[in-house]
Amino acid sequence: MQLASNLLENAVNEFAKLPGIGKKTALRLVLHLLKQDTAEVSHFGETITKMRTDIQFCNRCGNVSDAAICTICANPxxxxxxxxxxxxxxxxxxxxxxxxxxxxxxxxxxxxxxxxxxxxxxxxxxxxxxxxxxxxxxxxxxxxxxxxxxxxxxxxxxxxxxxxxxxxxxxARGIAFGGELEYADELTLARSLTNRLPVGSYISNR
Amino acid sequence: MQLASNLLENAVNEFAKLPGIGKKTALRLVLHLLKQDTAEVSHFGETITKMRTDIQFCNRCGNVSDAAICTICANPxxxxxxxxxxxxxxxxxxxxxxxxxxxxxxxxxxxxxxxxxxxxxxxxxxxxxxxxxxxxxxxxxxxxxxxxxxxxxxxxxxxxxxxxxxxxxxxARGIAFGGELEYADELTLARSLTNRLPVGSYISNR
The missing domain is CATH 3.40.1360.10 (Dna Topoisomerase Vi A Subunit; Chain: A, domain 2)
Incomplete structure (x- = not known):
């Protein structure tokens, strides 16, 4: 793809590095941003950068967090x-x-x-x-x-x-809700037979 | 979707504003960036911001450009x-x-x-x-x-x-290469009959 602007091309290349985003999609995203206000696009760029710079990992559980201990660990x-x-x-x-x-x-x-x-x-x-x-x-x-x-x-x-x-x-490992027995793989089906549950427990846990 | 970090959530929301990108895809992109180096993600953010701030439109043709006149207009x-x-x-x-x-x-x-x-x-x-x-x-x-x-x-x-x-x-408007006549809309088909081309010109221009 040949673009008339290096700035545009660099931005497209950056987007195209993301997983599942090819050059054409990247171009569509960049042209969308080009139509937005400068302030809005700056905010986009800053939010992404700030996310990576400031994010922490919970000292206790390793989950992402805004502080040294995440909200889940800190919840009494x-x-x-x-x-x-x-x-x-x-x-x-x-x-x-x-x-x-x-x-x-x-x-x-x-x-x-x-x-x-x-x-x-x-x-x-x-x-x-x-x-x-x-x-x-x-x-x-x-x-x-x-x-x-x-x-x-x-x-x-x-x-x-x-x-x-x-x-x-x-x-628990077994047949997923909405799944069909005939399409389940043999290992899953065999294990779900071995680890069968009493009917009562299944219904009450539903 | 409930995320343990506001920084993460803000970044997901920014990505989800882009066309064709939902919350799930946005999360996938953000978690990908989270695994990258801080410098790389900063570069991503800066490239996007710089693209929007510094890009110009060619004074002559209106195309995107890095200068007052685009490379196409400036090409002798x-x-x-x-x-x-x-x-x-x-x-x-x-x-x-x-x-x-x-x-x-x-x-x-x-x-x-x-x-x-x-x-x-x-x-x-x-x-x-x-x-x-x-x-x-x-x-x-x-x-x-x-x-x-x-x-x-x-x-x-x-x-x-x-x-x-x-x-x-x-x-020219007509049937696209690889298109099938039976699926062409009536207007296109009618116009392509009216504006029919001599066979020689069609082959030489191919």
Missing amino acids: LRNQRLICVVENIRDVIAIENTQQFSGTYHVLGGIISPLDGVGPEQLNIESLTNRIQTEETEELIFALNPNIQGDTTIYYIQKKIQQLPCKITTI | LRNQRLICVVENIRDVIAIENTQQFSGTYHVLGGIISPLDGVGPEQLNIESLTNRIQTEETEELIFALNPNIQGDTTIYYIQKKIQQLPCKITTI
Whole structure:
């Protein structure tokens, strides 16, 4: 694509670096911004820059935060002895959106994946075991993606804290609501049979 | 969507203002930027802001430009007596990408559309007629979208410059390459019959 202005071209290239945004979409976004007030576009640029510069990560759980401790950890109404272990911030947002969880989180910042060169020492596992010891945690819920890496991570952490008096659970895996049995993969279907639930508990938890 | 950080939320809201970007996509983009270096994200913000602040519009043709005269108007290799009239900058880019046009452009900045409250006085028509008079333009090619507003705009400008010794043409309208006759609308098909071309000219221009 040939543009008459280097300024325009630079802006298009910056947008095109974002995931899922190609040159054509980038151009559309930049031409949209070109039609806006200078003040508005400056505000856009500053907000993005400020977000990256000023954002902090909660000292306790590793979630994004505007202060040293995030709003979830600082909330006295939440059960501080219940920790939900997640891979990243996106998972915290997904679980918060259900409005069904009233405990706290612990963001690992990834999962153990030797093929990608991610070992336990690169994740926030040390801080998790410290938390469990000092905070007298009652239950640890693993909410990791159901794959080999997720299972490896669960296994590793479980081994590390097996001496501690803390209940360890994982989110249920099975057929999703609205899913169809005939299209479910064999592993999921087999596991959902093995981990079958009493009908009463299923209906009351719905 | 509930986010633990106002900084994050502000950034998501800014991205979500862009056309075609919803809250979920905005969040994905912001979380991507969060993983980048601070310097890189600052560069992103500054490039966008600088683009809007420093960009100019060519005094002659109205195209975007880094200087008072754009690179197309300043290029001595281009035919300065041939003007292609387009609605906006996006059309200039589309025609430049064909690499088939060696004249100059004139960006109207819109088309006459009384329903949207756009009259001729809001468009760069005055500057176009001045250009034709002072630059001894040989040909004016209208490359406007084929609709009522486009036709109205062509008619208005044509009336205004009919005393001037300047050839006036419009880009061909007809069945697009790769299009199928049976799916073409009636108006296009009827016009393409009326404005049929000798077979030789069609093949040589291909």
